[in-house]
Amino acid sequence: MINTLLLFSLLQLTAALWAQQPAETSPLQQFDQFSTGLQSFSASFAQTVFDANGRQEEFSEGVFYLQQPDLMHWKYQHPYPQLIVADGSTLWSWDIDLEQITRRDQNQAEQQSPLTLLTEPERLRQHFQLQALGGDDDGLAWLELVPLPADTSAAAADAAPMAEFSRILVALDDGLLARMVLEDSLGQRTEVQFSDARRNIELDPELFEFVPPDGVDVLEG
Numbered sequence: 280m281i282n283t284l285l286l287f288s289l290l291q292l293t294a295a296l297w298a299q300q301p302a303e304t305s306p307l308q309q310f311d312q313f314s315t316g317l318q319s320f321s322a323s324f325a326q327t328v329f330d331a332n333g334r335q336e337e338f339s340e341g342v343f344y345l346q347q348p349d350l351m352h353w354k355y356q357h358p359y360p361q362l363i364v365a366d367g368s369t370l371w372s373w374d375i376d377l378e379q380i381t382r383r384d385q386n387q388a389e390q391q392s393p394l395t396l397l398t399e400p401e402r403l404r405q406h407f408q409l410q411a412l413g414g415d416d417d418g419l420a421w422l423e424l425v426p427l428p429a430d431t432s433a434a435a436a437d438a439a440p441m442a443e444f445s446r447i448l449v450a451l452d453d454g455l456l457a458r459m460v461l462e463d464s465l466g467q468r469t470e471v472q473f474s475d476a477r478r479n480i481e482l483d484p485e486l487f488e489f490v491p492p493d494g495v496d497v498l499e500g
Contacts, residue, residue, distance in 0.1 A: 318346075318347055318479045319479055320476070320478050321345070321476070321480065322342070322343060322474065322477070323340070323473070323474045323475045324341055324342070324471055325471070325474075326469065326471045327469070327471075328469050329469075331465060336467075339355050339357065339358065339359070340355070341356045342354055344482055350365060350366065350487035351363070351364065351365040352364050352486040352487055359375075359376055360376065361373065362489075364488075366487050366488060366489060368386075370500070372500070378494075379495065379498065380496065380498065381500045382497055383499075383500035406426060407424045409424055410423045412448075415450075419451065420451045421450050421451075422448070422450075423448055424447040425445070425446045443463050444462065445463060446462050447459070447462075448460040456473055457472070458472050
């Protein structure tokens, strides 16, 4: 299963892209404007992981919720229940079947992930080359993000973790996010499809609160 830090970063990018401008703008224009007006966001997701030979390794489904600027609730419902909550200071990951909770400093987790750069437009182009790939037969408009080499990046210290990814693909449908594909340096591919999205709705604050249940081990991540 994709790691919790990557999920948190992926969610930030997902929700931001849903806040784009109307469909007549190009994918690159939409991407540059991705954070405009976003307050809250929710959607269902289906996530599939493939190995380097294209064989499916994992499939999972669930729902997530985001409240700007830094609150998140990501829940795997099938096949293995898992809950990930970012409360603004701590990133909690609860593996329900294993009865185990991992706790991480949220700021540290964000700093260590290359994907969090995608929520900071002023830093994005320092680390990624963006290219519009055009449309496909399903009417989706694709955008490709390729990490720049560390020696050409404006901040080499931030660029090192990006070697994990060879590229990130984003598919837009009428100005809304439809799919994401993440390819790592070992050839593994993670595809995420989104549905039932709702933007700028009122969310229950309790979604972003987490209290470890009694009797569950809490580990420092």
